[in-house]
Amino acid sequence: MIDAPGPCVLFATPGMLSGGFSLEVFKHWGPSEKNLVTLPGFCVAGTVxxxxxxxxxxxxxxxxxxxxDIHCQVHQLAFSPHTDCKGIMDLVKFLSPKHVMLVHGEKPKMISLKEKIHSELGIPCYYPANNETVRIPSTHYENVETSDSFVRSCSNPNFKFQKCSSLDTCNSTLSDRNLMPELQVKDERVAEGILVVDRxxxxKIVHKDELLLTLSEK
Incomplete structure (x- = not known):
């Protein structure tokens, strides 16, 4: 098909020419000035x-x-499946959430959008990095059931050891510094489970290993 004679229009992915079929076609058609390559939307730095x-x-x-060498014509089409800044601001304003978390986009633009949401709408906004944990305080409480496996997982201790030096009082007061041990032990266990909400x-909160079994029972 790539070497077939006559004019044609071909839609191929990925749109950034980062690999796959679109890149293979580009290698064949790119050298000819008779051909036109249209790139839809944004291309990440470093891609072809x-x-x-x-x-x-x-x-x-x-x-x-x-x-x-590449001699084909190149055109960039202003197309994106994502909304723009105004669209996001309108959505946040309409929903009026207590918190907003940005999880996709370039960091400088996410920082700018975060500041805009906070300054114009007064809503706390976060843009966590990959694998970063964000703790959001909640004012809403709900009574839920728990599975036995989840309860047992919460009983496992998570000890943290902190060595106290002469300059580090381990948060002690002046009156009890002489009584402080050289090594402090804290139990910083965290309950991790999955909240299952069914109509x-x-x-109910279940252990992560129970999720598939719980879903299969529905």
Missing amino acids: GHKLLSGKLTKSDLGPDSEK NKKA
């Missing part, structure tokens, strides 16, 4: 699509076997 748009694409970017049933 981004280098093509910035005019910094070289033959080495297409692989060690590439010997031809017409009371919410």
Whole structure:
């Protein structure tokens, strides 16, 4: 199909030419000035699509076997499945949540949007990094049931040891510094479970290993 004669229009992914079928087609069609490549939307820095748009694409970017220069026409289409800043602000304003968490996007733009949400709407906003834990205080409490496995997992201690030096009083007061041991032990156990909410049933917290079994019973 790639070498078929005559004009045609081909839709191929990924749109950033970062690999796959679209990149293979580009290697075949890119050298001809008769061809047009249209890139829909944003291209991440470092991808072939981004280098093509910035005019910094070289033959080495297409692989060690590439010997031809790129002469095709290039066009960028302003298309994105994501909403813009105004759309997000309108959505947050309409929903009026107590907290907002941004989980996808470039860090500088997420910082800017976070400040905008906080300053204009007065809503706390977070943009956690991958694997970062965010603790959000709650003013709503709900009575739920718990499974036996979840309760047993909460009983496992999580000891943290802290060594006290002469300059570190381990949060002690002046009156009891002489009585403080050299090593303090704290139990910082955290209850981790999955909240299962089913219609017409009371919410229940189960252990992560029970989730599949719980869902299969529905």
